[in-house]
Amino acid sequence: MRHNSPVTATPTQQPNPVLADDAAVRLARAAAREEAGSELLGDHVGVVAEDEAAVTHLFEARHAGYRGWNWAVTVSFAGEGTPLSVSEVVLLPGDDALVAPDWVPWHERVRAGDLGVGDLLPAKEDDPRLAPGYVASQDPAVEEVALEVGLGRVRVLSREGVLDAARRWHGGDFGPRSEMARSAPAHCGTCGFYQRVAGSLGAAFGVCANELTPADGHVVHAEYGCGAHSEVEVEGGPAVPVADLVYDDAVLDVEANEAQAGQARSGQAQADAPDAESGR
Template sequence: MTEQSPHKSADKAVEVEQPVIEQARLALLDIADSADHVGDFVGAWIVDSNVLDMRFVSALKGYEGWQWSITMYHDIQADKWTVNESSLVPTAGALLAPEWIPWKDRLLPSDISPTDVLGTEPDDERLEQGVSGGQASDSFRKTEVEEYTQIVEELNLSRSRVLSAEGRAQTAERWYNGPHGPKSLSTRVAAGKTCQTCGFFVQLQGELGTMFGVCANKWSQDDGRIVSLDHGCGEHSDIDPPEPSQLWIQPEPTVDDGDDIIIVSRPRVAQPTAEERRIADILEDVDNPDDLVDEE
């Protein structure tokens, strides 16, 4: 199947004599690693006065959908064709590398190590000028200055740069859609017990505090991390610990009624008296007990 040419519609296809095609093929064979890498002739297009772009199928592995492009110039007076340049060019269905993305746009937070220093651009859209970043207004009356100062201190705005509305929106979206938001597996395990009602939940200040806080439960996987109000986990302060399970199940005792129980009564053997034990000890020490004579 003939490959589609990537030429613009303004480029005009022309017929080319076979000797010119062979000349172009030989020129490509000089730069190709193998003769098998140059495939069939695709076509020729006029790109300038007496200049043609001639295309051949590329059979290079890894270059599916690419074509060999060789630019030929026709000297009409000398009736001679010469090679201007050659290259590999992709067609519409070519196998291409992904579009290049600047490193700062493709960098992920997980790629950062403790020793990396990225810095912040002066025009970062996530930040805006804080109170100390501009001139303090002397036009305020005393009462207005006091109120102004109180607000600045409460909201911790006395920095040269603070989060802008765009920065807060991006942060909220990232946190909410992350592993510590409402869509996590631990939230389903919590069975409706969310961080908003947990005793270990420490709420943030400012606008982000309406949606997020910090977990302070050392037994939770969220400990020390930002969590949303509707996030949850199995370590909620209102969840009772489960009953400890037994190591084994003790069965109920059973009585086998199928067999008769026979109790055999044996007479109790009388215990020897002290005198009888004394005589037995004497008899054990005598070689022939029959020689004993009672003394009166």
């Protein structure tokens, strides 16, 4: 059984009547049956003209797992006085066939977080995020050092790489639009725990060095913030840790002790007794 890649044949002309008559269909069916077997060959479902001397007959394929596929038999004709001949028999998917997804190279399928211990993920030679270290990197700090020393890294971040990182960090959990940043009393850019990164990214990003925050050790935007800002103050006194409010929705079972239960029964009995003076 031969499987070809999906092919959509668009008829550009009417098929030669000789190649589309009943005799041609019988010839094509016999060729398809030889490949597929009689039980797995369905109805004749179409004819596609390849050119003046060839057409392709399509037969429904009834193989398990091949919904929408067709056996395609190309029949050719060399001219008057010559017999019809079968050029090719292949199994092709139709427009609504179930087919495998397009192949995606492994290096394009890798996503953030996929890299594990011991894994190797080499950068592509033409990775647009990187530029040779000896050419303009769009980062003045890198260029200055490279020119002075005459050495440096083989490749550095290109302008596209810098912008890509900036966009990713800006929209991440430690960016200015995060929930933590929106409720913070001040921004990281004014915090004593904020350490700017080198290069052009330092204009907007730094690393948090406060071990008491979720952002510790992470790249944060200068406009990110949290409740542990170095200059935060609590009204009425020095800064003190503020505990989170804990809500307990547990149901309490209340059970009276024996003495209280006896008093309650006595009081109820007096209330139920008839009034001696009124005789009720």
